[in-house]
Amino acid sequence: MRGFFILPALAISLGVSAQRSDTALKQWEFSRDMSDWKSVSVPHDWAIYGPFDRSNDLQKVTVEQNGEKTATWKTGRTGGLPYIGKGYYRTTFEVPDTAGQVFSFEFDGAMSNPRVKVNGKEIGHWAYGYNSFYINVPAGVIVPGKNSIEVSLENKEKSSRWYPGAGLYRNVRLVTTSPVHVPTWGTYVITPVVSAKEASVRLTTEIAGAAKAQKILVKTDIISPDGTVVATNNSVYHAQGQPFVQDFLVEKPQLWSPDTPCLYEARTTLSVDGKDVDVYNTRFGIRSLEYIPEKGFFLNGEYTKFxxxxxxxxxxxxxxxxxxxxxxxxxxxxxxxxxxxxxxxxxxxxxxxxxxxxxxxxxxxxxxxxxxxxxxxxxxxxxxxxxxxxxxxxxxxxxxxxxxxxxxxxxxxxxxxxxxxxxxxxxxxxxxxxxxxxxxxxxxxxxxxxxxxxxxxxxxxxxxxxxxxxxxxxxxxxxxxxxxxxxxxxxxxxxxxxxxxxxxxxxxxxxxxxxxxxxxxxxxxxxxxxxxxxxxxxxxxxxxxxxxxxxxxxxxxxxxxxxxxxxxxxxxxxxxxxxxxxxxxxxxxxxxxxxxxKKESTLHILPHWNWKGREGEKTPVMVYTSYPSAELIVNGKSYGIKSKGEAKPLDYSKRLSMSFYDRDKAWDEDRVQDKAGMERYRLVWDDVVYQPGEVRVVAYNADGSKAEEKTVRTAGKAHHLVLTPNRSKLAADGEDLVYITVQVADKDGNIVPDDSRAVKFATKGAGSFRATANGDPTSLRLFHLPEMDLFSGAATAIVQAGKTPGVITFEASAKGVKPAKISFVVE
Structure with a gap:
C-alpha cells in the first residue's frame, strides 16, 4: 500500500470582483400543491413540522444486513414524518444588466429530484437530493430587471432507510461572472512536499469562456492564516482548453491538523487585456497524509488514530x-x-x-x-x-x-x-x-x-x-x-x-x-x-x-x-x-x-441516585474516568478501590471459521471475553446496595495520590427550573442559535434526574424560539411548538437570533415548580 500525501482546499467564490458576484437566495414562497403559497426562508425542511404518524412511509422489507430472512413491517424507519410527496418553491431576483455576464445557479442540495425553471424555461435537473450541483444558465434566459426561478421537488415513497428531509434544505446561490472565469469547483490544490521547513503548493485551475489561443494573465497569491501574502505566481495562460498549473513554495508553513486548523487561501485573478475579469478564492490547508502498511496512519508525520x-x-x-x-x-x-x-x-x-x-x-x-x-x-x-x-x-x-x-x-x-x-x-x-x-x-x-x-x-x-x-x-x-x-x-x-x-x-x-x-x-x-x-x-x-x-x-x-x-x-x-x-x-x-x-481529565458516575422502590436492592455503579483507579463511597461506606484491568489483547480466533450470524454458537465464551475488555476501560462495582443519600468517587493517579472527586446525591422534591445555555452571545445574522438545557432541581440545587413534567417556553426581544427536543425516541411532541416534556429530567430549547442587535429574554415555566429566566446578547 503506497503512502498518500495531501494538501487540500475548498474553492469558494466570494464576490470580491465586480465581475463575480455570489448572491444567496434566501426568501422563497413554498407550496405543496402550487396553490396555497407561504413565505419561507431557505434552508427549509417542509417535513420536520410533522405530525408524526406510524403510517408515514411504512415499509415491509427484509433487512438482509441484519440477518433477516423474511419481510417485516418497519415502523418509524424514516422518522415517522411526512416527507413523501411533491413540493414547490419560487422566488424572484433582480439583474440590473446582463451584458457581458454569464450566470449559474449553485444548489448545495435539494431533497429530492429537483427540476429548475427560470422565467418559465426549464434549465436543468438533478436526481440525488444529497449532492451539490450547479446549472449554467443558457444565454438569454435571464433578462435585465426582474426574473423568476421555480424549483419543483419530489420525494418518492420507500426511497430511504432514515429521515432524509424534504425541500430546499440547503443553500441556493446565483453566481454571476464574466464570460472568462473560473467555473464552479474549478481549482485543485495539492502539496507534493510538506515539511516544517517548507511546502510546495500546486494549483490547477480550469478557465472557462476563453477563445482559442487567447492570452489570459493569471495571478495567484498564496495568503497565510494571518492574511500575509507568502507566495505569488504571475503567469500567462494560452487558452487551448487545457487546465492551467501554477507552482509555489511556502516557507515555514503552518500545518493543518485537528489541534492546529491553520488555513491558507489561493487568490486567483484572471486578467484580459489589462482588465481584471474574475477573482476566485480557494481555501486550503497545508498538511500531509501517509497511510503506511503495518504501521498505520500518519498526519504531518505523526502517528494518528481515527x-x-x-x-x-x-x-x-x-x-x-x-x-x-x-x-x-x-x-x-x-x-x-x-x-x-x-x-x-x-x-x-x-x-x-x-x-x-x-x-x-x-x-x-x-x-x-x-x-x-x-x-x-x-x-x-x-x-x-x-x-x-x-x-x-x-x-x-x-x-x-x-x-x-x-x-x-x-x-x-x-x-x-x-x-x-x-x-x-x-x-x-x-x-x-x-x-x-x-x-x-x-x-x-x-x-x-x-x-x-x-x-x-x-x-x-x-x-x-x-x-x-x-x-x-x-x-x-x-x-x-x-x-x-x-x-x-x-x-x-x-x-x-x-x-x-x-x-x-x-x-x-x-x-x-x-x-x-x-x-x-x-x-x-x-x-x-x-x-x-x-x-x-x-x-x-x-x-x-x-x-x-x-x-x-x-x-x-x-x-x-x-x-x-x-x-x-x-x-x-x-x-x-x-x-x-x-x-x-x-x-x-x-x-x-x-x-x-487526552488533554483534560474525565470523572463520571452512573447511574443517578434516585431509585424510589429499589431500597435494599443491588444497583451497580460504574465510573468512566481517565484516571487508573478510584474508590467508591456510598453513604459513608467504602466499596473499595477499583483499578482498570490488565491490557490484554482480545482473542476471537475460535470463531474465525464461523459464519458471522452463527456467532451465537460461541456467544457465552465471547461475552466473557468482552466483559474482560469492559473491565479494562471502566470501573464497575456490581454489589452496591441502593439507599437514598450520597455516592462519592475519589480518583487516584498512577502513584496513588488523590487526583479528583465527584459526588452524586439523591434529589428531593422538585422545586425550580434550571436553565443552562451553551453560550451567552449570538450574532445578529438571523441564523445563529443558542442551545438551552432545561432541568428541574430541588431546593438545594440537586438536579432531579427522573422528572418528566411538561415545560413551556417563551421568548421576547431580538430573537425567537426555534425548536425543542428531549431525546426520548418515543416522544411524539412536535419540535417546533414551544412546549416539551422532560425526559430523564431534561430537555433542550433552541433559540434563534434575529437580524437586529439587542437582547433576547427566554423564560421556561412548568406546573409545580418556580420558573426560570435568562437573557442573551445579540450583536
Missing part, C-alpha cells in the same frame, strides 16, 4: 435544514469528547459541515451513498438511479471537496448488497477509479459488513483501505489475509442506550427490548451484529495497523429506531447516539471521553 463518529445529516429537532451554528455545536461537543474525525454516513455532506471541519479541526471521511445497482436496499433508493447518476454524483462530490483540509479519505459506499453480487467488484473499481482520477492524493474505502463474501470475491482486497463494519473479531485475520496491511473500523459499536434510563439487572445483552421501548444507559446493550465500545477500544490500542474507528453514531438521528424498528411504534429515532436527539450527552459520552480526550 477517533471518529458516523453522522447522519439531520440536526435533530431542526430537521435536515442546514444550520451552521447547529453544526458547530455538534463539532464542539465531539471535540470535547476527544473525537478527531467524522464519517458523512451515508451521503454527501452540506458544504457548511466541511467548512466548519476545516476551521475547527475535524477530519472527514466523505461518503456518497449506501446503495449501488445490485439488489437495492430501498425500492426507490439510490440503487434505482445508480446506473445513470453514480458517475456524475461521484465527480461532483470529489471536485467539490478535494481541496478541503479536513477531508482525508473517500468512501464509495456502505454495506452495499453488491458485496455479494457478481458485478460488485466492477462497480467498486468504477467508483474508486473516479476518486483516483480526480484526486490521487487520498485513499478510498468502503464500509463492508459481509466479511466472508468480500474476502472470497476480491472486494476487500480491491480497496485502498479495507473498512469493516462491526467485525473486530475478524481484524487480525483480515490483516493477515489482505494485501493492504491496514484495517479501518469504518463503523463500530452500535451500542444502544437511552439517556438517563437504566435496566436491571445490568448485563451484556444483544437486541434487548423492554416494555418502555428504551435501552439501558449502562452501555452494555448492543445490536445483534455489534458489541460494546470496549471491544473496539482494545483493537485500536493493541494493533498499530488498526488505523482507528468511526462509531455508530455520534448523535442520535431521525429514523432507524433499532432495536425497536419492527412494529414498535412510536419509536422513530435512533438510540445509537453517544449524544441524544436533543444534543444532550448520554453516559457513553464520558466513556469515550475518558479514552479519547
Amino acid at each position: 477517533k471518529g463518529v458516523c453522522q447522519h445529516h439531520d440536526l435533530g429537532p431542526l430537521g435536515a435544514a442546514v444550520n451552521k451554528a447547529a453544526l458547530a455545536r455538534q463539532i464542539e461537543m465531539l471535540k470535547d469528547m476527544g473525537a478527531n474525525a467524522i464519517r458523512t454516513s451515508h451521503n454527501m455532506p452540506a458544504p457548511e459541515l466541511v467548512e466548519l471541519c476545516d476551521q475547527m479541526g475535524m477530519m472527514l471521511m466523505v461518503e456518497p451513498f449506501d446503495d449501488w445497482s445490485f439488489r437495492p436496499k430501498s425500492q426507490n433508493g439510490y440503487g434505482s438511479i445508480f446506473g445513470e447518476w453514480a458517475q456524475k454524483d461521484m465527480e461532483n462530490m470529489v471536485k467539490h471537496y478535494r481541496n478541503n483540509a479536513s477531508v482525508v479519505m473517500w468512501s464509495v459506499g456502505n454495506e452495499v448488497p453488491s458485496q455479494w453480487g457478481p458485478d460488485g467488484v466492477s462497480e467498486l473499481v468504477m467508483l474508486q477509479d473516479i476518486c483516483h482520477r480526480l484526486d490521487p492524493t487520498r485513499p478510498v474505502t468502503c464500509g463492508m459488513d459481509q466479511y466472508g463474501a468480500v474476502i472470497d470475491n476480491g472486494f476487500a482486497s480491491t480497496l485502498d483501505i479495507p473498512g469493516f463494519n462491526y467485525k473486530p473479531q475478524y481484524y487480525t485475520q483480515a490483516y493477515e489475509i489482505l494485501p493492504q496491511k491496514l484495517i479501518l473500523g469504518s463503523e463500530t459499536a452500535s451500542t444502544v442506550s437511552s439517556r438517563g434510563v437504566y435496566m436491571f439487572p445490568m448485563e451484556l445483552k444483544a437486541g434487548a427490548k423492554y416494555p418502555n421501548h428504551q435501552s439501558s444507559g449502562y452501555d452494555t446493550e448492543f445490536c445483534s451484529w455489534s458489541n460494546i465500545p470496549d471491544v473496539d477500544f482494545s483493537m485500536d490500542d493493541d494493533y498499530p495497523w488498526m488505523i482507528g474507528q468511526f462509531v455508530w453514531t455520534g448523535f442520535d438521528y431521525l429514523g432507524e429506531p433499532s432495536p425497536y424498528d419492527t412494529d414498535s411504534w412510536p419509536n422513530h429515532s435512533s438510540v445509537f447516539g453517544i449524544i441524544d436527539l436533543a444534543s444532550l450527552p448520554k453516559d457513553r459520552y464520558y466513556l469515550y471521553r475518558s479514552q479519547w480526550n
